[in-house]
Amino acid sequence: MTMNTVGRPTRPDAAAEAAAAPASLTGGRGLLQDEPLIFERGGWGKTGVDLPAPAHDAADLAGFVRDEVALPGLSEPETLRHYVRLSQKNHAIDLALYPLGSCTMKHNPRLNEKAARMAGFADLHPLQPAATVQGALELMDRLAHWLKTLTGMPAVALSPKAGAHGELCGLLCIKAAHEAAGQGQRRTVLVPTSAHGTNPATAAFVGYSVAEIAQTDDGRVDLADLAAKLGPDVAAIMVTNPNTCGLFERDIMEIARLAHEAGAYFYCDGANFNAIVGRVKPGDLGVDAMHINLHKTFSTPHGGGGPGAGPVVLSEALAPFAPAPWVVAGADGFQLAEQPAGEAAQAFGRMCAFHGQMGMFVRAYAYMLSHGADGLRQVAEDAVLNANYIKARLSGALTPAFPDGPCMHEALFDDAWLEGTGVTTLDFAKAMIDEGFHPMTMYFPLVVHGAMLIEPTETESLRELDRFCDALLALAQAAKAGDAERFKAAPVLAPMRRLDETLAARKPKLAWRPEAETG
Amino acid sequence: MRFTKDHEWVELDGDVATIGITAHAAEQLGDVVFVETPEVGKQVKAGDAFAVVESVKAASDVYAPISGEVVEANPELDSAPETVNASPEAGGWFAKVKVSDPAQFEALMDRDAYEAFLQTQ
């Protein structure tokens, strides 16, 4: 069997249970209310929306009608209470640093929210006549212009709905281009071992087989291994740059050259574009396709897991294969080419029902206008400066995975420094919660043992960075001083203690059911 | 009982082999939460992925150590995957295979060899 032992313990251990926090008499913890599910607070047959009586009944649908859906309703005040109580159990960027590596949790400007809610954007139907949506199409065209200029690429497909969807779009362009050139036998995608899981998942999704490229000791693509694996069967390489170790691929242009020489395309995962935006154009590096997570670099909110947006910039060779719809500028204004015909005749198909994440386009465009070329350059510089500052401050106590040379926008540590303390990366991360911080990305990339990947972003002040570093240094000292108990029990001050993921997976309970049914 | 470098074990009774994962593997995986056993009647080749074992943190392919036809899958693992942790080398067996080439069994490691192999890991 394959053995992947890198990971996380999945059950709170016995030591943790000893340190139970003092309990209230009724279940809550001060202002943190113990909030039942909406299904457990009555409300059956109730509604919090006042609606007029319908003029007609549904007699014409006799035989096609169901019983009323069994869901409770809440009045508006009850609704506010329910969701506000729940909200208080969440960490958020607006509360404190959210140092998830490769996730780019930066401040979400509120002007962007306001703009996206303008009726001229939010209250537009995707299939209105083009004449009634000229401003929306112009915004898409402007956004495309900024994305193309910032990346130095000639084309962009806007419709992909998230990063992984963008990867799929990029690989489908590559597949279409190979097939059009009679190169359909190219069925392999090369992916570095440090890649994000969506890369191999996406390649497999489009029917490609995946081969891994080895990594050098200094955390970069092994050129010799790459060259050895490139051949007439390789459709593309998928390389993240800056990579998931937080390092710029020094040999990126050579990587691109080797790939092109072998007839393969270079797909770049743009998840870490924040490190170079406004400073380096991926087009100058030889990239053929790259998705851009608007919810990372361009600040659209993560919203507890989405929505995102993943436009894909494309080289001249791949541009004709971009999926429908295309925004086309003409003498009579903007039009949408929605079918694979005319100028979009070679489009490989369609990624989603409509034109992509317009709500995110408005936010991202507002962000671009706010920053301008100078502000975006400053974004990259401050993001990199902040990460190197954290690396410098923590390096005495934690062990950086790649100590030599600067990192880019994220600092990667391994768990060598925890050896002998009885504390794991996971324990350390959980203890950060008690200090008021969200844990960093853990156990990723897989190539570094017990990885801790810290990405502060540019929207942290020096004061917040110091607060964060001070907390981690204090924790590191506690770990080295033998206070393992603190870590094993952590978190004790969060809304919840460690949760039993084994129980959840062994006996999945994925929806609430009335008592009688569950027995 | 014989073993593979991929941490499967095989026990041969006549021409029927019982297959599972080793105690070492079960411990490394942590809490097993799900096992996808092979369909009865399926032909497997030695080295093919023929089952999947999932812990919360990982999903791992289990390779057939020996070729043949699957004649039985352990029904207990559907409702009680934790049996793999509790009794990896007995009650936690995955499947029984009617062996097509018994010589493959002889080529596998015995327990001493497997223990020695673990020392090198």
Place this chain on the structure above:
Amino acid sequence: MRYLPLTPDDRARMLGVIGAPDVDALFVDVPAAARGAAFDLPPHAGEMEVERALAALAAKNRAAGAGPFFCGAGAYRHHVPASVDHIIQRSEFLTSYTPYQPEIAQGTLQVLFEFQTQVAALTGLEVANASMYDGSTACAEAVMMAQRVTRREKAILCGGLHPHYAQVTQTIAHAEGMEIVRQPAAIDPGDTVIAAIDDQTACVVVQTPNVFGVVTDVSKIAEAAHAKGALLVVVTTEAVSCGLLKSPGEMGADIAVAEGQSIGNALNFGGPYVGLFAAREKLVRQMPGRLCGETVDAEGRRGYVLTLSTREQHIRREKATSNICTNSGLCALAFSIHLSLLGGAGLRRLALINHSRARELADAVKGAGLEVLTPRFFNEIAVRTPGPAAALVDALLADGIVAGVPFSRLDPAAGLDDVLLLAATETTTSEDIAALAAALARRSGR
């Protein structure tokens, strides 16, 4: 720059701690040939200037609410209670990440658990995931899930399926190696798909109400599919219809997918939306996307975690059930809040109002001399136009009316150029309908 907290002094101090002479020293790994890129883009701008620029673009659009408006075909204009948008803008929901650290994400996780329960109830199936990008990508994922479950390669798409959903499914599922058989567009195909189901069929995909608005009982199709060992996937693009019409589960669906935009989410020119995905419990391990499950914490208190994540890309990598990572969390939250306000009773009434408005619309269109092609409808009808529907829509625009979606825009090759799709919702007024009827009568020469 108002979003960047570091001052020049801070930067100098930090460079000192790092031991770098300047910020360029941190970019030393960038190849020399790629340094010094220039960008022909404007400089930064204040909040007022940016707002002005965006408002100017917004003003060039005709908002749906600015006058009579009848577009549907996969996106529907509904009223969203003010409290929904207020709650989703709370920092703790808006600016949080995927709930990978359950101890400090119980808010999001409990919402997802409630959302999954609501979606299961709406679709009449046992389990639902924590959302997909939209209805169309959920449809493609359902087809690929059917392939994993049945280990068969063929999917049959009924003629009433939204053409864009069919295209997305063809694009994505075909890339994965499946054979996608798309039946010709037909307004009321009924059970005709049954003849095409064979023992190579992984699934049949049927939409109800279909893209022409036709309400279909798919029970017989379900029976026929099951008899051949195939699954039935039921698609719904108008989630409000779930409050009135027989649920997919009740009619024998194995997988139900829907566009959830109608509940809690604005039109947004096509996105972000929220894909609903539900299935029979026994199929849960082949489902794509995130799932939230109940468990307990170290003190035995009930809590929620993301679970069965070994199906997903970050663990299973190239063997994952799907490559989806980011989903539609905040749109799912909006959906769930709106549905919590409505409850089953409110949803029923909302659905009845939609249906009632559509009956008024159908009567008015008939009164204007046009033929209604949809025999049974929920809130959307297909109408035969005297000439090309697209020309009529353009003409009515001059009257200030956005008169629906010409079917030819969705599928120009179908030969249905004289079919117009019209939808009515609770936001449609009697005056809107009267204005449309009058304009139709005038334009069609009566």
